[in-house]
Amino acid sequence: MVRILLSLLCLLTSVGFASAQDLQSILQTHSDEVAKPSRNSVGVMLDDLVTSGLPQVPVFLERWADRSIWKDDTTGLFYIATEADDTLTLRNVDTGEETTASSDDFSQMRPNGGVRRVIGTALVQFQLSDTNPERRQAALESIARRSDASQLEPLMASLDGEEDPTLRARKEQLINFLTARFGEVPEERIKAIESLSSDTSVEARAVLNQILSVTTAVATEQPEGNIASILDPMADPSASYEKLVGADLAPAIVSYSDIRAALEANIVEGRVGGIPLAQLDDQETRSDAYRVLADAGTVPPLVTPDDITTAVQDAVFYELYDEDDVAITDAARATLDEVETRVGWAQTLDLALDGLSLASIYFLAAIGLAITFGQMGVINMAHGEFIMMGAYTGYVVQLIIPDYTVSLLVALPLAFAITFGAGVAMERLVIRHLYHRPLETLLATFGISIALQQIAKNIFGTQARPLTSPDWLGGALVISDVIQISYIRIAIFVLALMFLFILLYILKRTRLGLEVRAVTQNPGMAASMGINPGRINMMTFGLGSGIAGVAGVGIGLYAQVTSEMGANYIVQSFMTVVVGGVGSVFGTLAGAGLIGFLQKGIEWLNPSNTLAAQTYMILFIILFIQFRPKGIVAPKGRAAAD
Known part of the structure; x- marks a missing residue:
């Protein structure tokens, strides 16, 4: 009873002080429209609400649209309410004061979808x-x-x-x-x-x-209006004829079942169309009987294939712009053509960036192999496992150092040191006994790769481990709506460039590089000059392995870190070195670029099947090697003779 008296008091107050306009008074003026709104008439009430400029109007419109407005059946007042069981929590639309009441005395306002769209338009004006x-x-x-x-x-x-x-x-x-x-x-x-x-x-x-x-239409004469294009009806005569039937410009095709039903309905003294029933044992005779009925006007005419062809050829099928103004559609067509040209160039650039990114990943994975295989001639099938060791080193460092930036800075040199040591140990224990025996080297390193994978599985399990990048490497560099590249890929590209220059500096500007080149070209002459070929081979193999470990940290930020991740890059690494030119750093760079851009190009042509893209890429490389067996950058001088 107290609630009803308070509600009546609120109603009297809203009516008595209409000059100090509030939301409730406007709602009472349009009470019927709030309760049963119509899309065609609700605009008047919404205009009054918008004109009022009241700050509580947007909240009311939001709640009205999501059906949170309830009407007191006794007083006619409107409230914002939430229902829990049979109890409503009511909030005054003007003051925000809250009360509770039973939902039995209230009715929920349920505007339909059309009204809610109109409400949304009005709400946007406030927002x-x-x-x-x-x-x-x-x-x-x-x-x-x-x-x-x-x-x-x-x-x-x-x-x-x-x-x-x-x-x-x-x-x-x-x-x-x-x-x-x-x-x-x-x-x-x-x-x-x-x-x-x-x-x-x-x-x-x-x-x-x-x-x-556009709207597709058909006419018997040359159409008028803003015509987009004239269609070729003979591309699909049956569909074109159906459009004629739909436009009431041609009779419908009579099916065999319709012919049979029509004949059964017009049997007269054992005959149909003058033909005895006994003779109606094939479709052609039934069609003849049906034509007799059609000529007499008893049934619809029979449409033959020739009739369909003639009707379709005599009609005009066209697309009509929904926009009547020719100047506007001409401007839109010219602008869209220009935009699509820009989009095409942007997609080409985006594809090139993807190819460059993939090439940097392949180069980073293959640059260590370019030393061990290209400079030393050692077929190291365990090269991918050194990449895996580097990635797991980064993962372990992140477990110890939670700051991802610091852990990354620590992981890079640590991964180099660990894989450098592992490479030196592998060279001293296995490789040095197998020089100039490529088949035995291949088998031995393949066995080592399997052993390293199993050791990684025993230590870290078979689940992929996360190597999380720092926040500053999150997201992507967005150049336009079409062109964007992730910061991680940019970082890998920068890392690949760094190692390119570092490796070139070591090979061209340091004593170690001079000795490596000397031992590679003529180990006997190098030994006579006081160079220890065994020590240089050990350092060279360790350097290549260490670079593979650093590559593993970079690749781990982009790919999943598993015990088998190295196997995903070993084939591409060998292809990169061989295609680029054995023994050449610049050749490795060229090979990575060729394979990266080639793979992305094939994937763009066949995006639904990446396995097929890799197959096509391998076939292309096989053909390429047939015509240029020494690679893109062929060795010169003594290296070429070897």
């Missing part, structure tokens, strides 16, 4: 000028999802007061989109359309495609 930037952002995204001509004016009105540069740019972009689609002045629409020529975003292309939307 565009809201003091909360997140609400303004949400309003802009709502406009982007459901563009409407009515949104253009409030969007333009909110532009002057927008201080956030990002939101202001977004508003200007949406104003341009809406003007292009819904502007009232053709010249302004054309200007807005032409301004989209430099915008390669999906939204801009969608706007242009919406302007160029």
